[in-house]
Amino acid sequence: MTMLLAIETSCDETACAxxxxxxxxxxxIVSSQxxxxxxxxxxxxxxxxxxxxxxxxxxxxxxxxxxxxxMDDIDGIAxxxxxxxxxxxxxxxxxxxxxxxxxxxxxxxxxxMTGHIYANQFVSDLKFPLLALVVSGGHSQLVWMKHEWSFExxxxxxxxxxxxxxxxxxxxLDLGYPGGPVIDKLAKEGKPHYELPTPxxxxxxxxxxxxxxxxxxxxxxxxxxxxNEIISADLAYAFQETALKSMVSKTMEAVKEYQPKMVVLAGxxxxxxxxxxxxxxxxxxxxxxxxxxPPLWCCTDNAAMIGASGYVAYQHxxxxxxxxxxxxxxxxxxxx
Ligand code: KG4
Ligand code: ZN
Numbered sequence: 001m002t003m004l005l006a007i008e009t010s011c012d013e014t015a016c017a018x019x020x021x022x023x024x025x026x027x028x029i030v031s032s033q034x035x036x037x038x039x040x041x042x043x044x045x046x047x048x049x050x051x052x053x054x055x056x057x058x059x060x061x062x063x064x065x066x067x068x069x070x071m072d073d074i075d076g077i078a079x080x081x082x083x084x085x086x087x088x089x090x091x092x093x094x095x096x097x098x099x100x101x102x103x104x105x106x107x108x109x110x111x112x113m114t115g116h117i118y119a120n121q122f123v124s125d126l127k128f129p130l131l132a133l134v135v136s137g138g139h140s141q142l143v144w145m146k147h148e149w150s151f152e153x154x155x156x157x158x159x160x161x162x163x164x165x166x167x168x169x170x171x172x173l174d175l176g177y178p179g180g181p182v183i184d185k186l187a188k189e190g191k192p193h194y195e196l197p198t199p200x201x202x203x204x205x206x207x208x209x210x211x212x213x214x215x216x217x218x219x220x221x222x223x224x225x226x227x228n229e230i231i232s233a234d235l236a237y238a239f240q241e242t243a244l245k246s247m248v249s250k251t252m253e254a255v256k257e258y259q260p261k262m263v264v265l266a267g268x269x270x271x272x273x274x275x276x277x278x279x280x281x282x283x284x285x286x287x288x289x290x291x292x293x294p295p296l297w298c299c300t301d302n303a304a305m306i307g308a309s310g311y312v313a314y315q316h317x318x319x320x321x322x323x324x325x326x327x328x329x330x331x332x333x334x335x336x
Contacts (some may be wrong), residue, residue, distance in 0.1 A: 001020060001307030002020070002022075002076070002311050002314060003018065003019075003020050003026075003069065003073050003074055003075050004018070004019050004022075004074070004075060004076050004077070004078045004108070004307045004311060004314065005017075005018055005060075005064070005071075005074045005076075005077050005078070005099065005105075005307075006018075006019055006077075006078040006079070006110070006159055006294025006303040006304070006306040006307035006310050007056075007060070007077070007078070007079045007092045007095055007096050007303060008079075008080045008092065008112070008301060008303040008305075008306045009052045009056065009080065009084075009088050009089060009091050009095075009279035010080045010082070010083070010084025010085065010088055010089055010092070010112045010301065010304065011033065011048065011084055011085055011088060011137065011138070011301060012031070012032065012033040012037055012043045012048050012051075012088070012301075013030050013031065013032050013033070013129070013300070013301040013302065013324060014030075014031040014051065014055040014059050014091075015028075015029060015030045015031070015053050015059065015301065015302050015303035015306075016029050016056075016059045016060045016062070016063035016303050017029065017302065017303035017306070017307045018062055018063055018064065018069055018074075018271075018307070019304055019306040019308060019310075019311065020309025021311060022121060022307065022308045022309075022312060023122065023308065023311075025122070025304045025307070026066075026067035026068070026069065026206060027062070027064075027065075027066035027067035028063070028300050028302055028303060028304040029059050029062045029063045029066065030301070030303070031055045031058075031059050032050045032180065033047075034177075035047060036051065037177060038176060038177050039237070040177075041171055041176070041177050042167060042171070042177050043085070045085045045086075045087055045088065046087065048088045049085070049087030049088050049090070049091055050302055051092055051108070052088055052091035052092070052143045052277060055096050056091055056092070056140065057095075060095065060099075060108075062064065063303070064120070064129045065290075068161060068223070071099075071103045071105075074103070075105070075106075075314075076105055076106040076107070076108050076185075076264070076310070076314055077096045077099050077100045077105050077106070077107055077108065078108040078110050078306050078307055078309075078310025078311075078313070078314070079092050079093055079095075079096035079107070079108070079109065079110060079306070080092055080110055080111075080112045080115065080306055081093065081109040081110060081111065081134075081320070081324065081326060081327055081330055082111065082112065082326055082327035082328055082329065082330030083111070083112055083138060083139070083327070083328055083329050083330050084112055084138070084326075085328065086326055086328045086329060088329075089326030090326045090327065092326075093270060093324065093325065093326045095138050095255045097224075097274065097322055097324070100322075101322065106314075106319055107319060107320040107321070107322075107324065108310045108313050108314050108318055108319060108320070109313070109318060109319075109320045109324060110306045110309050110310045110313055111309070111330055111331075111333060112301075112306075113134055113136075113139060113141065113143070113266075113267075113304045113332060114309040114312075114313075114332065114333065115202075115272075115305040115308070115309040115310075116134050116136065116305060117132045117134060117143065117145075117264060117266045117309070118296050118305060118308040118309035119266060119294050119298040119299075119302075119304070119305035119308060120246045120264040120265075120266065120292045120298075122294070122295075122298055122304065122308065123293075123294055123295065124150070124262075124290070124292050126145075126262060126264070127261040127262040127290060128145055128146065128147045128148060128261065128262070129144070129145060129146050129147070129258065129259075129260045129261060130144075130145040130260050130261065130262045130264060131143070131145075131251075131254055131255060131258055131260040131262075131263050131264075132145065132146055132185070132263075132264045132265075133247070133251050133263070133264070133265055133266065133270075133279075134183055134266045134267045134270060135161070135162045135163065135247070135265075135266070135267045135269035135270060135275070136161060136162075136163050136266070136267035136268045137161060137163035137164055137167065137254070137268055137269075138161050138163070138164070139156070139157070139158040139161050139173065139267065140155050140156060140161045140207050140209070140247070140269075141155065141156045142154050142156070142162075142205050142250070142251060142254055143156035143332070144254075144258060144260075148312060149312055149313070149316045149333065150334060151293065151332035151333055151334055151335065152320050152335075153332060153335065154205050154254060155203070155204070155205025155206050155207065155250065155254070156206060156257075157206065157207040157208060157209060158201055158206050158207070158208045159208055159209060159210035159211075160210045160213060161163065161209070162207070162209055162243060162247065162304060163178075163180055163267070163268050163269045164209070165209035165210070165213045165239075165243060166178075166179040166180040166183055166243075166269065166312055167180065168213050169178040169183065169213055169216050169239050170182055170183055170336055172216055172217050172220060173216075173220075173230075173232050173235060173236065175232070175236075179264055180200075180268065180269060180271070180272060181271070183236045183239065183240055184271075184272050184273055184274065184296070186232060186233050186236040186237075187233065187236040187237040187239075187240040187241075187274065188273075189233040190231075190233035190234045190235070190236050190237025190238070190240075191233075191234055191237065192234075192237070192238070192240070192241075193221075193231060193234040194219060194234055194235055194238040195264050196212060196215050196216065196219070196238050196239060196240065197211065197212070197215055197242075198235045198242060198245075198246050199211055199212050199243070199246045204250070204253065205250055205253070205254055207246070207247055207250065209277070210241065210244060212242060212243055216235060216238075216239050220235070225320045240274055241274075242264070244272070244274055244275050244278055245278070248275070248278045248279060248282055251263075251279075251282075251304060252282050255283070255286065255289065259289075259311035260288065260289060261288075261289065261290065262290045262291075262292060263279075263283060263289055263290070263291050263292070264291075264292045264293075264294075265291075265292070265293050265294065265299075266294065266299075267299065268299055268300045268301070269273075269299075270293065270294055270299040271296050271299040271300060276293050277292060279293065289301075313333070
């Protein structure tokens with residue numbers, strides 16, 4: 001039995017979890033800063049790190065208390081090393097180092113993106129080879145895993161991450177931050193009315209969302225010049241359909257070429273109801289390939305997913321020493 005204390009502070013959630021054998025969650029505390037960042041229309045990195053500093057000790061204490069364990073029961077400290085905001089990451093790294101030093105426990109570095117993928121372990125045992133569509137506020141990647149703990153990024157965004165595009169389009173439409181959940185809801189009332197260009201890249205599996213975001217802005221400006229009122233629900237619908245259909249169609253091309261045993265959705269944007277429906281619809285004909293869609297609570301950032309991935313990292317011998325540092329652009333394990 002392996003019990004890990006996991007810490008996640010890569011963006012705007014201060015989180016700590018106690019996870020047994022990578023699958024059983026004893027506690028999972030997430031302190032969100034969303035209310036503060038909403039005031040600024042997006043995450044302000046300096047503000048995020050300051051709030052992490054204020055909250056981290058309480059969040060760790062809560063996680064231990066709720067799990068009903070003591071530090072004697074803990075076998076290792078898993079922490080998000082990157083990618084993410086440097087100041088935010090540093091707070092989690094320092095907390096992890098302190099616990100590791102004081103209680104003499106091994107330190108396990110975890111890549112945030114592997115955390116999102118391994119969150120699916122709470123739903124089903126992962127089967128390999130596996131294809132993951134990892135979509136968050138900072139990343140949009142297609143990851144091929146031939147076997148456990150092997151990661152090959154076969155496609156990624158050339159510019160904005162999909163979550164970032166949702167947030168920016170929401171700002172254009174004056175819908176507040178974070179944009180994803182609002183656009184998801186609003187698009188349900190939208191009708192096919194506006195046309196937006198399908199994003200294009202010259203590579204098979206890479207994505208691009210920045211042109212689409214600009215197209216939304218230009219359409220809004222054009223309509224305003226003509227004296228037309230913008231129907232926000234219709235524009236949200238057009239943006240969402242265009243962005244998601246281009247992403248899902250690339251994912252399906254990869255499914256056909258790579259023939260995985262399992263396809264998983266991961267990251268904050270995996271909470272999107274239309275993306276979930278589109279994936280189910282498109283995967284239905286592939287009866288031999290299991291599709292796993294994480295429950296909403298483990299799509300967005302949390303520390304339980306760092307405990308799940310940290311457990312596999314621990315099994316594979318990943319350790320940090322006290323010279324370890326946060327890495328805002330940390331590559332996937334095995335990638336340079
Ligand atoms: O994974 P996450 O919590 O943080 C990062 O690692 O970036 O993802 C946050 C992103 C934000 O851009 C947010 O707008 C988006 O996930 N998001 C959504 C939905 N819920 C959250 N995007 C689309 N539809 C949603 N329902
Ligand atoms: Zn994330």
